Amino acid sequence: MYSTLVMAPKKKSSRVRWARLNPDLLRIISKKLCDISSFICFRAVCKRWRAATSLSDPPRQFPCVIDWPKGKGKLDDTLRVYSISSRRTHTFQVPDAHFHGPSDGYVLLYERYRSAKERQSFFNPFAWKEWLFLLDVPVDIVEPIRLGRNLIRNDGPALLYKDDEHYFLCFWQSEKNDWTEIRVPSIKTVALYDHKFFFAEWGHLHQRVGVIDETTGVLLSYFPPPIDNFYHGYLIATDDGLLAVEVIKSIAVIPYLLIDLEKCQFLVYRLENYPQNPHWTKLSGIGDLMLFLDQQNGFSLKASDFGGFKGNCIYFITAGKKWAKPGSENVIARFDIESNKTKRIPAPAWLGLRQWERQASWFIPTLN
Numbered sequence: 001m002y003s004t005l006v007m008a009p010k011k012k013s014s015r016v017r018w019a020r021l022n023p024d025l026l027r028i029i030s031k032k033l034c035d036i037s038s039f040i041c042f043r044a045v046c047k048r049w050r051a052a053t054s055l056s057d058p059p060r061q062f063p064c065v066i067d068w069p070k071g072k073g074k075l076d077d078t079l080r081v082y083s084i085s086s087r088r089t090h091t092f093q094v095p096d097a098h099f100h101g102p103s104d105g106y107v108l109l110y111e112r113y114r115s116a117k118e119r120q121s122f123f124n125p126f127a128w129k130e131w132l133f134l135l136d137v138p139v140d141i142v143e144p145i146r147l148g149r150n151l152i153r154n155d156g157p158a159l160l161y162k163d164d165e166h167y168f169l170c171f172w173q174s175e176k177n178d179w180t181e182i183r184v185p186s187i188k189t190v191a192l193y194d195h196k197f198f199f200a201e202w203g204h205l206h207q208r209v210g211v212i213d214e215t216t217g218v219l220l221s222y223f224p225p226p227i228d229n230f231y232h233g234y235l236i237a238t239d240d241g242l243l244a245v246e247v248i249k250s251i252a253v254i255p256y257l258l259i260d261l262e263k264c265q266f267l268v269y270r271l272e273n274y275p276q277n278p279h280w281t282k283l284s285g286i287g288d289l290m291l292f293l294d295q296q297n298g299f300s301l302k303a304s305d306f307g308g309f310k311g312n313c314i315y316f317i318t319a320g321k322k323w324a325k326p327g328s329e330n331v332i333a334r335f336d337i338e339s340n341k342t343k344r345i346p347a348p349a350w351l352g353l354r355q356w357e358r359q360a361s362w363f364i365p366t367l368n
Helices: 023-030 036-043 047-051
Strands: 064-067 078-083 088-093 098-103 106-111 119-124 129-132 142-145 158-163 166-173 178-184 189-193 196-200 209-213 219-223 233-238 241-247 266-272 279-282 289-293 298-302 313-319 330-336 341-344 361-363
Touching: 023 036, 023 047, 036 047, 098 142, 098 361, 106 142, 178 196, 189 241, 196 233, 233 289, 233 298, 241 289, 313 361
Parallel strands: 189 233, 289 313
Antiparallel strands: 064 078, 064 361, 078 088, 098 106, 106 119, 119 129, 142 158, 158 166, 166 178, 189 196, 196 209, 209 219, 233 241, 241 266, 266 279, 289 298, 313 330, 330 341
8 A cells, every 4th residue: 555645835935035125115215214324235235226216315314423533643534423323333534634523414624734725625424525615714713513404405514714803604505506605793603594594692792693694695683582691502493493592501511511411401492573573482392303402503303204213302412520621521412301301322432532622513414
């Protein structure tokens, strides 16, 4: 008697053919990549993945922290960018260069060893793109600033410098494909909102906010700041209006000293009824907004544009309890406006390991 051998049916392969994913699905996945290096690797997988995405339309990037060392007699040609979203550090070597601070997706760098005259330029480390900036002034009087403009639209960097007794705001205008320079009063903080530059002056004799037209450079008006002493304040442009943020200086001074991180607090105001009767309204919350503060600048983003991040918060960088001195600790923190509490954010060990006058800054990567 013979037994019958029954063959089991072959199971279909469960392997996913990743190279054949629908382009629309690939595009949705790519938009969730908040680390620019992950997006670059995503496009390098195969031709189909690369064709589904575009360098001109990268995913929105959550701000990183940028820092660089400085040693005596040595070039500070190592640039480090720390991604909060992925907790990864990206290191860039730019030979024969000194870094002087970021402006949106660019970093101002200069060379002074190849020739007697300094060569200044703005550099995008992720796109490896350099914009030569011809400015016949010492780099020591130049301060890169962030205007919070649309990086996707390829709006370029900006800076502020003082020549003799005058201040100048210099920024790239993509419409003109050229640099524009506007003479301005002394500035503590500046924001570009509704095609106007709003700035707070340094002056000790008067505290006031001024307005300059972006196109003509004409000074339009002055009005009072939200509080009498706005010395440690920031002006920040948002989709919902112009905000003013003040650090309560009896508790914390950004970025130089933080007495007690747990007690750090901020006051937030919104400008109302400009230009007829400009005044400030104190806010109890900022909804979906996230504000980012560092030594010189402030800007805003919407939490709903980034998965896993909470709105109604203020992210900031400051020095720790050791006081701002060589080797002092730098702190990344988030202040929750609703709970009125501050929480530290994990930071790499190298953050802050450089001269005290060099402060880490927020940096939004871009491929433009």
